[in-house]
Amino acid sequence: MAISNVAVAQVATGTADPASAPHSVVGRKTAKKKRVIGVGGWILRIALTVLFLFPILFMFVSSLKPDQQIFGDLSSIAAFLPIGNISMDNYAAVFDRVPAARFLVNSIGISAITVVAGILVNSLAAFALSRMRVRGKTVILTLIIATLIVPFETLALPLVWWVNQLPSFELTEFGFLFTKGWIDTYQVQIIPFIANAFSIYLFHQYFESIPKELDEAARMDGAGWFRIYRQVVMPLSGPAIATVAILTFLPAWNSYLWPLMVVQTEELRPVMVGVQYFFQLNVSWGEVMAYSTLITLPVVALFIAFQRSFVNSIASSGVKG
Template sequence: MAMVSADNRPLRLAARYAVLLLVATIFVFPLLFMVMSSFKPTQQMLADTASLRAFLPVGDLSLDNYRDAFARAPVALFVFNSVLVTGLTVLLSLAICSLAAFSFVYMNWRGRGLLLSIVLATLIIPFETIAIPLLLIVSKLPWVGLDGLQIGWLNSYRVQIIPWIADGLTIFLFVQYFKDLPGELIEAARAEGATWGQIYRRVVMPLSGPVLATAAILKFLIMYNQYLWPLIVVQQESYRPVMVGLGYFFQLNVAWGEVMAYLTLITVPVLAFYLVLQRAFIASIASTGVKG
């Protein structure tokens, strides 16, 4: 039996890699099509879609689509706005949501179970149902900045960041992860006289790399792909993110080559962010279901 199992091991390994290769190919083909099409004239790109030439660097290749994309819209500005808004939101969200989850899991206070249930219930509320009420709120809120007191948050970075700092999904991820950490660590720290703040900074957060990476990637994707909210609250071009900027390429005549070039450019920050956190993200998957 041991010999049979050993003989079948290469076949099982080959089959596993074949399935993984197939899945990877399915995910890579759209990206490959996008990148290859960004170097081709629109007519050639449309003609190539009927064959495998769509995925190959063949034909009349040039950087004209990228040049025309920058001429049609302020692409660099849109990418900067999205990266700035997304980066700040992710950092603030990780800090605020992890603190909230720490309070829900480790600190004993009245009503925490009810409040946690309310927070998790927000996951089932579609954003479209609260978009207009939220718009009315942020349009009347005061703000003290370098220019003094201002009424309303419209046409700013803060209106794209602050409403999204805390959310039920990120809090839920931290709550579930904190529950799986060994309770003996917290008890030992409390026995040695550590404060809750010290436990949060020196005990819990150093062990939370996997959930930090997972929450950061999910939050990054949600914020970077924001369209409806920025479309409602931002009318000035100087504050528009990449998804709103995509509309520039569908005005008058649609140049699909320029669209592919624009999509390629705005995909770069997403891939870079994922590659930076890839190791911690894989560790988070590997640790799923493991109890402390």
């Protein structure tokens, strides 16, 4: 009681902050309010997590059930529980029905190359606009950002014509054979998507947060621009790199319209084009769910691996003007 009286006296005389007096009436109310907000925040997070996990959980559980049981469980909570006739038959049937392994390898390779090349190209462009003295770089950056408002569907047909005019070559037993057109190749699924306006903007905003005094110190030691980019700026840009990797990987992995337009050979197709195989004759929803689970796992694994860097990058660079 004595401590409480002293705290109240300090608050009354203005010698202490009401919120800093833990045993005062105001202090107890503030602490209680913080606890309520904290508990409410956790309840909201848990509710949102459960809400977003329901479709993924339903997909995975359904991939373990035959079609009859999937439809029979739809009216109860059993639709989200691995109970009943559970087996891996749908996963085995997926590989019998479509060349799923080939599709997965194609998508992993295409996405990985697009991510690596995209990080290099877009970070170099952002570095030049952010750190180097380039005349009209504000106008250039504005034009780059303006391309974001143009939907890909508008550019798809002209892009098909352009890639069909580009030179191509292949290695044969007689040497290099030069041909015309990139249709039905791996490079047509990679090169048009390496440069990305949003990735350049994200890198640019993050580079702007790195003190330019580091560049001046490096130049005094005889470092050139590329060495500054490689040894100073990029090692400090881990969150931005992780974010660009995720945002580049997702559209590359989920690409459907473009491969459908430019790829005819089955051996070159990515995983998303494989989805249509399950709707051609007899639709087996268990196999559809199994295939969907297989192509979802790499995306979930990538996000879990880089989620901390992704959040840090958005917090530090995504809100800048």
